[in-house]
Amino acid sequence: MANLQHIRRRIKSVKNIQKITNAMDMIARSRFNAAREALLSNVPYVAKTKEIMRRVMGQMRGQEYEHPFIKTRADLIAEQQEGAGKFLFIVIASDKGLAGSFSSNVLKAAHDTIEYDGTSESSSLDSDDDDENFHKKNFDALKGIKPAGKRTPKQQRQMSATGGIARSAAHQGGADSRTNVSVAREYHDADYIEGIELITVGRKATTHFKQRGYNIIKSYHGISERPQYKYAKEITDLVMERFASGEIIDVTLIYTQFKSAISCAPDDVTLLPIVTDDYTKASANLKEEYIYEPDVVSLLDKFMPRRIATRIYGAMLHSAASELSSRMNAMSNATDNAQELVGRLNLFYNKVRQAGITNEINEIVGGANALE
Amino acid sequence: MATILLEVATPDKGEVYSKDINMLITRSICGELGILPKHANLLTELIPHAMRIKETGGETKLFISGGFMEVTPEKITILADAAEAPDDIDVERAKSAYKRAEERLAKKDSDLDIDRAEAALARAKARLLVKGVPIP
Numbered sequence: 001m002a003n004l005q006h007i008r009r010r011i012k013s014v015k016n017i018q019k020i021t022n023a024m025d026m027i028a029r030s031r032f033n034a035a036r037e038a039l040l041s042n043v044p045y046v047a048k049t050k051e052i053m054r055r056v057m058g059q060m061r062g063q064e065y066e067h068p069f070i071k072t073r074a075d076l077i078a079e080q081q082e083g084a085g086k087f088l089f090i091v092i093a094s095d096k097g098l099a100g101s102f103s104s105n106v107l108k109a110a111h112d113t114i115e116y117d118g119t120s121e122s123s124s125l126d127s128d129d130d131d132e133n134f135h136k137k138n139f140d141a142l143k144g145i146k147p148a149g150k151r152t153p154k155q156q157r158q159m160s161a162t163g164g165i166a167r168s169a170a171h172q173g174g175a176d177s178r179t180n181v182s183v184a185r186e187y188h189d190a191d192y193i194e195g196i197e198l199i200t201v202g203r204k205a206t207t208h209f210k211q212r213g214y215n216i217i218k219s220y221h222g223i224s225e226r227p228q229y230k231y232a233k234e235i236t237d238l239v240m241e242r243f244a245s246g247e248i249i250d251v252t253l254i255y256t257q258f259k260s261a262i263s264c265a266p267d268d269v270t271l272l273p274i275v276t277d278d279y280t281k282a283s284a285n286l287k288e289e290y291i292y293e294p295d296v297v298s299l300l301d302k303f304m305p306r307r308i309a310t311r312i313y314g315a316m317l318h319s320a321a322s323e324l325s326s327r328m329n330a331m332s333n334a335t336d337n338a339q340e341l342v343g344r345l346n347l348f349y350n351k352v353r354q355a356g357i358t359n360e361i362n363e364i365v366g367g368a369n370a371l372e
Numbered sequence: 373m374a375t376i377l378l379e380v381a382t383p384d385k386g387e388v389y390s391k392d393i394n395m396l397i398t399r400s401i402c403g404e405l406g407i408l409p410k411h412a413n414l415l416t417e418l419i420p421h422a423m424r425i426k427e428t429g430g431e432t433k434l435f436i437s438g439g440f441m442e443v444t445p446e447k448i449t450i451l452a453d454a455a456e457a458p459d460d461i462d463v464e465r466a467k468s469a470y471k472r473a474e475e476r477l478a479k480k481d482s483d484l485d486i487d488r489a490e491a492a493l494a495r496a497k498a499r500l501l502v503k504g505v506p507i508p
Contacts (some may be wrong), residue, residue: 041386048381048449052442056415229383229453293402293416302417303440306451313383 004356007349011342018338024098025331031225032261032324038227039258039317046314053307056300057274059289067297068244069304071273085249088197088217088242089114090235090271090312092255092319093205095224100330102256102264102323103204109266110205110254114196197248199235201316217242224323227316229309236309243272255315256322262329264322269315271308374409378425380434380450388455389434395426396448398441407443414443418450420494422501433458435502437495461503470496470507 060070091110093103198216200206202224209216218238223231242248251272258264292299375392382388396407399421407414418441423434439452473493476485500507 038384042383044387045381045383045451048379049451052415052440052449052451055442288413290413290415293400293414299415299417303415306440310383 004349004352007345007352011345011349014338014341014345018335018342021331021334021338025328025335028324028327028331032321032328035225035317035321035324036258036261039314039321042314042317046310049307049310053303056290056303067300069240069272069274070300071275073275085247086195086197087114087250087252088199088239088248090199090239090251090253091201091205091209092253092315093200093202093208093224094319094323095203095221097204098330099323099327100333102326103202103208106254106256106266106319107205107208109268113252113254113268197242199238201231201235201319223316225320227313227320229313232309232313232316233305235312236305239272239308240305249273253312253315255319258318258321258325261325264318264325269311271311274304373428376407376409376411376445377447378450379447380436380452380455382452382455385455388452388457389425391425391427393425393427397424397426398436398450399423400441407448410445411443411448412445414441416441418452420491420498422498433502433504435461435499437498438491456499456502458503461499463500463503463505466496466499466503467505470500 057070089110091106093106097103193212193214196214198209198214200209200216200219203221206216206219206221218235220231220235239248239251243251250270252268252270254266254268256264257267373394375394376396378389378391378393378396379387380389394409398405398407398418400416400418402416405416418436418439420438421436423436425432425434435454435456436450436452437454439450439455441451442449469492473489473496476489477493497507
């Protein structure tokens with residue numbers, strides 16, 4: 001039979017856990033409010049940056065500008081066919097756990113994006129961002145390319161990585177698109193990992209990818225809950241520098257998009273290169289051309305980093321709000337569960353106590369009867 | 373009188389300013405610019421300065437720490453790193469930033485330091501100008 005003292009101790013420890021989870025819930029709640037506030041304050045800025053970007057790129061379309069970050073689709077595909085450089089991914093997760101499945105969801109999505117196998121579902125197709133169609137169109141263009149002869153491992157890797165770019169299309173293209181492009185899952189291959197570089201935000205992301213042997217060129221810890229613009233800028237500077245030097249040819253951002261206090265989902269977006277084909281003339285929405293002061297190239301040199309930093313910062317804010325809302329939900333669930341457990345243990349405790357009393361009475365009555 | 377919509381947004385504070393105005397006097401990397409309604413499309417980079425906004429009620433100043441400006445005939449959009457109205461500016465902080473920057477410039481260490489100090493000096497100056505405080 002269960003020992004009364006033992007049960008009492010258990011009830012006490014569950015109650016203590018409940019106190020902790022409750023406190024964590026409240027902390028997450030107040031931080032979440034701050035994070036949501038920060039996110040909402042950022043929204044108009046992001047929207048305006050995007051608007052301007054659209055108009056500028058809409059005008060650039062079809063014109064010949066020599067700029068390292070802006071490419072036509074044809075150039076891009078030619079470059080990837082050559083296997084010219086590495087792919088860089090920026091993964092934003094959390095520093096701490098105890099946030100339900102927040103980290104594991106975003107890390108899973110990161111693997112899906114990084115190690116594209118041509119079958120995974122895309123989460124980004126429906127979203128409104130001007131960059132999202134990038135994947136799809138690239139894939140459509142690639143469908144026309146037949147693998148030519150025997151490939152070196154590096155080229156193969158590039159082909160499969162290119163498949164990664166084309167991810168969203170599998171969604172629509174279905175089986176036939178998979179047969180046309182070699183998108184074999186090669187991520188167990190050390191060679192494949194070699195062609196990938198990572199920037200991680202959050203301890204969880206860093207340890208996860210470090211264990212799996214990925215090459216992390218930079219990681220940021222301690223900022224996941226309260227991101228600052230200067231870190232986004234730092235990441236942008238690093239990315240721009242590596243991109244400009246030609247070491248990397250594609251930059252993708254993976255983060256968790258905040259939708260509401262009870263819903264968030266991982267999302268990915270291609271930051272670089274910017275492909276002019278994706279911007280329609282209509283989105284320019286201007287009767288006359290811009291006057292650029294001083295001139296278009298030097299202006300874009302400054303504007304592009306800002307646009308990318310804005311996107312990264314926005315993603316960090318989304319991720320922070322998502323993390324805290326996940327933690328809030330996880331902790332309030334834990335508190336509720338603890339409450340339920342205490343109730344059940346109390347019932348059990350009382351049953352055991354009564355059984356003991358009944359037993360004692362029986363013994364006393366039995367003993368009295370025996371004496372008569 | 374014709375008006376043009378001015379919108380100023382920053383990454384941290386959202387939309388800082390949004391109003392129909394008569395004229396905007398601002399400073400880009402190419403020099404001072406006056407923007408009136410129905411201006412041609414323009415895209416340019418702004419330097420840290422005290423922006424002057426002419427409204428029906430008079431003139432207000434706004435501190436801009438640098439950023440980008442897009443002008444269309446109906447609307448001016450400014451994307452700034454930071455933008456502050458006179459009431460939001462901390463005079464003491466701007467003054468001490470001004471002194472610090474000046475000291476750093478006097479020392480003349482490396483190239484990078486000078487660039488940063490010069491930018492800090494420009495920002496502090498613009499802040500004090502918006503506030504209407506004489507520069508020390």
